[in-house]
Amino acid sequence: MPMSSPYCHWIIPRGVRFAVLFAALLALLAACSSEPEGPALTLPPLPWPSDALEPLISQRTIKLHHGKHHAAYVDKANTLIANSRYEGKPVEEILAATRGKKRHTALFNNTAQAWNHAFFWTCLTPEGNAKPEGALAEAINTEFGGWNAFRSAFIEASLSHFGSGWVWLVRDKGALRILTTANADTPVAQGLTPLFTIDLWEHAYYLDVQNRRKAYVEGVFDGLANWKAAEKRYNAGKP
Numbered sequence: 001m002p003m004s005s006p007y008c009h010w011i012i013p014r015g016v017r018f019a020v021l022f023a024a025l026l027a028l029l030a031a032c033s034s035e036p037e038g039p040a041l042t043l044p045p046l047p048w049p050s051d052a053l054e055p056l057i058s059q060r061t062i063k064l065h066h067g068k069h070h071a072a073y074v075d076k077a078n079t080l081i082a083n084s085r086y087e088g089k090p091v092e093e094i095l096a097a098t099r100g101k102k103r104h105t106a107l108f109n110n111t112a113q114a115w116n117h118a119f120f121w122t123c124l125t126p127e128g129n130a131k132p133e134g135a136l137a138e139a140i141n142t143e144f145g146g147w148n149a150f151r152s153a154f155i156e157a158s159l160s161h162f163g164s165g166w167v168w169l170v171r172d173k174g175a176l177r178i179l180t181t182a183n184a185d186t187p188v189a190q191g192l193t194p195l196f197t198i199d200l201w202e203h204a205y206y207l208d209v210q211n212r213r214k215a216y217v218e219g220v221f222d223g224l225a226n227w228k229a230a231e232k233r234y235n236a237g238k239p
């Protein structure tokens, strides 16, 4: 009687071996071909020196606002996006998909604040004492009844907005609209084209003018608003 082997031999069918090898090869190819995902959002550099908007907006405010508040929104948004199904998606798509969804509140808020702030810096300029020209100026005249009426409506909307948020001039298809959004909410998630905004959160002005939101909004509107950038957005139909 033949002695039984002390070892257990596993015989793997040839077809199974081939399938295992093929799966391993596919996994290797996928790992080699996929680029590592970069962060969805980055902190953009300011378009002017941090003291360029003084005296209305101090260097201290800008450094805190950009280097702490905006940077924190970017970091938090990237962490939340990296752990979600939205990794690798365009930011505007993420905002539209998560707006109003309770389970994505933190992701939406931080991503929207990152987008809003990046947009806000481009709405400001130390040479902001000019009014819009060209097609945007004509549209403002037609839809609001002139520059002074537009200015009054924009400032009134800013002052009547309760709490934190943003005041916007947007293009809604063909029309211009002034609107405010609460907290992090953003028109870019609503299919609108933002042309200009002012940050109404207290962190934007409290160190410089304390609770005088009117002084801050009027000062930005009359002296720091980048209407050239708004004109380009209006003409292009995109933010």
Ligand SMILES: [Fe+2]
Binding pocket: 065, 069, 117, 199, 201, 203, 204
């Ligand atoms: Fe802000």
